[in-house]
Amino acid sequence: MTKTSILDTGKLQDFAKERKLQPFRVKQIYQEIFKNQNIDFADMTTLSKDLRDDLEKDFSVVTLKADKIIEDKFTTKIWFQTQDGCMIEAVIIYHWQNEKHNINDQEKLNRITLCISSQVGCAMGCIFCVTGKLGFKRNLTRDEMVSQILFANNFIKKKLWKQEDGSLHGVRNIVFMWMGEPLLNYDNVKKSIEIMLRQEAGFSLSKRHITISTCGIVPGIRKLIKDGITVKLAISLHAPNQVLRDKLMPIAKAYPLDELTKVIGEYVKATDNRVFYEYIMIRNMTDTPEVARQLVTLLRKKLAHVNLIPYNTNPAIQLEESDVKTIQNFKRILEEGGLTVTVRDNMGRKMKWACGQLGYEKIMKDKEEE
Ligand code: SF4
Numbered sequence: 001m002t003k004t005s006i007l008d009t010g011k012l013q014d015f016a017k018e019r020k021l022q023p024f025r026v027k028q029i030y031q032e033i034f035k036n037q038n039i040d041f042a043d044m045t046t047l048s049k050d051l052r053d054d055l056e057k058d059f060s061v062v063t064l065k066a067d068k069i070i071e072d073k074f075t076t077k078i079w080f081q082t083q084d085g086c087m088i089e090a091v092i093i094y095h096w097q098n099e100k101h102n103i104n105d106q107e108k109l110n111r112i113t114l115c116i117s118s119q120v121g122c123a124m125g126c127i128f129c130v131t132g133k134l135g136f137k138r139n140l141t142r143d144e145m146v147s148q149i150l151f152a153n154n155f156i157k158k159k160l161w162k163q164e165d166g167s168l169h170g171v172r173n174i175v176f177m178w179m180g181e182p183l184l185n186y187d188n189v190k191k192s193i194e195i196m197l198r199q200e201a202g203f204s205l206s207k208r209h210i211t212i213s214t215c216g217i218v219p220g221i222r223k224l225i226k227d228g229i230t231v232k233l234a235i236s237l238h239a240p241n242q243v244l245r246d247k248l249m250p251i252a253k254a255y256p257l258d259e260l261t262k263v264i265g266e267y268v269k270a271t272d273n274r275v276f277y278e279y280i281m282i283r284n285m286t287d288t289p290e291v292a293r294q295l296v297t298l299l300r301k302k303l304a305h306v307n308l309i310p311y312n313t314n315p316a317i318q319l320e321e322s323d324v325k326t327i328q329n330f331k332r333i334l335e336e337g338g339l340t341v342t343v344r345d346n347m348g349r350k351m352k353w354a355c356g357q358l359g360y361e362k363i364m365k366d367k368e369e370e
Contacts, residue, residue, distance in 0.1 A: 002083065003060040005143045006033065009201060015058060025051070030201040033061055037153040037168055062147040064088075078151065082144060086137055088117040088179055090148040092156065092171070112156060113173040116148045118189055119180025124215050126236075126249045128280055130316055131179050140180070142191040149174065149196070149203065174205065177213040177234065183220025193229060207231050213278065218255040221263045225270045233267055234276040235260070239286060240294040248286070261298070274303045281327050282311045283320040292330045296337030306334055306341045
């Protein structure tokens, strides 16, 4: 029998009433989960043994099962299995003051970011992305998205324990940037953000520490503005003109660049937030000096930051990665044009961890089985 999610506050209140628990007990249970970063009732030692046993019978904290975990110095990649047998992924990124330091050198850890999935697969079909090749299966629920954070916080606690100020190490930034297009799962993403922001029975994160990355779903951006969800926005732009964007991203036909630019302007006006533009560097396609100059024209004088993402060559896709010199030249043109630019560290390259590499293992496995 499937247990009830502990995030169902109504059901937990009913459970508390039935057992005539003091009102503060519900608060205490949520503190164990969100503050003490526990996901096993057995570890919630501020609760009585009887209460822990009763909770165990009826409720689950994390609704996903971690299937596989792989780590390197800067990242932990977690494959989760959903209750209906789907596979999704999340990635923890450790930001070190000095990136040469070892992961065990806790004092040098600046902050931790978690990239989460919002859908099983993706319907967008961007030509450089392996996840797009998997197709779309279904939206993730609110609890499945929150479960990725709960699991990550527990994992980080066990791995790194406490910071110098005595608080536990945990996820400080959340990015909807792994599998799926979050603005096509708007209602559940919105509900999960509510839990990220709230103080009680939530993660108490600031809006500045949550980012939605979208391939450019114009109505979704409009809804964010209307609903006052002023989290950060990252746009998977990847091309500064309509012709090139059409080639790379089928969604560009539904929401052309001029419409996208217009709604981003509305978002900036409403929030005063800087927008992050994700831009993939593909040899002889998106990385030429002419295209760089077009990007300058598109974004000059806008509240914008460009992240250049080196494309990772992948046997499942017929595209080539840009060389380092070309990327540096592209960056120089953008900077001379007045844009702020970061070249994304392509950490975990060998492990196919970067954008567009998702689902790589599954595709290769399917190919072997054909
Ligand atoms: S890049 Fe993002 S939006 Fe495009 S197919 Fe991949 S997961 Fe979907």
